[in-house]
Amino acid sequence: MSLPSNTHAGVSPADIQAAAQRIAGDVRRTPLLRLPAASLGLPGAELWLKLEHLQRGGSFKARGMFNRMRALPIPAAGVVVASGGNAGIAVATAARALGVRCEVFVPEISPPAKRAALAALGATVFVQGAAYAEALAACQARQAETGALPMHAYDQPEVVAGAGTLAAEIEAEAGLPDRVLVSVGGGGLIGGIAAWCAGRCRVEALEPEGSPTLHAARAAGQPVDVAVGGLAADALGARRIGDVAWPLTQRFVVASHLVPDAAIRQAQQRLWLELRLAVEPAAALGLGALMAGVVQPAAHERVALVLCGANFDPAGLGAVR
Known part of the structure; x- marks a missing residue:
């Protein structure tokens, strides 16, 4: 595959291709489910569901955590990360696979299911603060004490490049869609996808109404702190868009949309009831945006949705039909 032309500073398609080669033996090449949009009662020609909730x-x-840990030397103190849950689980997964120590700082809003998963992976878990920012501050203080390799949930070039391998996989399998809808917390995922697509298709950002990190930054013309809350705040609860992702989104993300919690919940339940796909709320924003009419593709469009995670308690998804 020829690389897209992209000479901007920061993460490039070449970085993403190098990451893909580096982590090929560590991560799964997740399925891409293609189905008629009409089968879910939606406009557009086709939906492409990237089933990344099946990832390690x-x-x-x-993807990003393995890439950073493979690319950089790891000290005896191991690695340390602050996370709402998913990044910590990813770091702990990579640390266990590579045989290194791991400490994870989580905020109080992190779900018990994610904390239990961290403990089961052998990580030492610290609960610090009401939101991610407080957990991050505690993590940074700990890293200064121990000298562990700092792992960031979304704001490191290796992490963003690793996330971009997801888009490279989609293109390798099916070409580029017309539109990609991406859930945004701190911006690692959309930064990587935007860097790979590099303007060759529409990349659009989706955030819960209660956690408008990128949306607020675009309105202000620069990253700003926001209050976070709502249904998907445990995974999409970053207070500020990342410095790595911000210029990438400015250049290559064509729109930013807010999705109400009710639509996110309805989409999460529809994915389960219609397709038997059990995903966390953060992974349902794409379908929620389409169901609520927040995003309205044309009849001919192929729309890719990234089902980005499944670390949650599925008990509330709804009755089996």
Whole structure:
């Protein structure tokens, strides 16, 4: 595959291709499910569902964490990360696979299911603060004490490049869609996807109404702190868009949309009831945006949705039909 022309500073398609080669033996090449949009009562020609909730560790974040840990030397103190849950699980998964120590700082809003998963992977878990920012501050203080390799949930070039391998996989299998809808927390995933697509298709950002990190930054013309809350705040609860992702989104993300919690919940339940896909709320924003009419593709369009994670308690998804 020829690389897209992209000479901007930061993460490039060449970085993403190098990451794909580096982590090929560590991560899964997840399925791409293609089905008529009409089969879910939606406009557009076709939906492409990238089933990244089947990735190691239950989310796309394993890609970036393996990439950073493979690319850099790891000290005796191991690795340390602050996370709402999914990044910590990904770091712990990679650390166990590579045989290194791992400490994870999580905020109080992190679900018990994610904390249990971290403990089962052998990570030492610290609960610090009401939101991600407080957990991050505690993590940074700990890293200064121990000298562990700092792992960031979304704001490191290796992490963003690793996330971009997801888009490279889609293109290798099916070409580029007309539109990609991407859930945004701190921006690692959309930064990587935007860097790979490089303007060759529409990349659009989706955020819960209660956690408008990128949306607020675009309105202000620069990254700003926002209050976070709502249904998907445990995974999409970053207070500020990442410095690595911000210029990538400015250049290659054509629109930013907010999705109400009710639509996210309905989409999460529809994915389960219609397709038997059990995903966390953050993974349902794409379908939620289409169901609510927040995004309205043309009849001919192929629309890719990234089902980015499945680290949650599925008990509330609804009765089996």
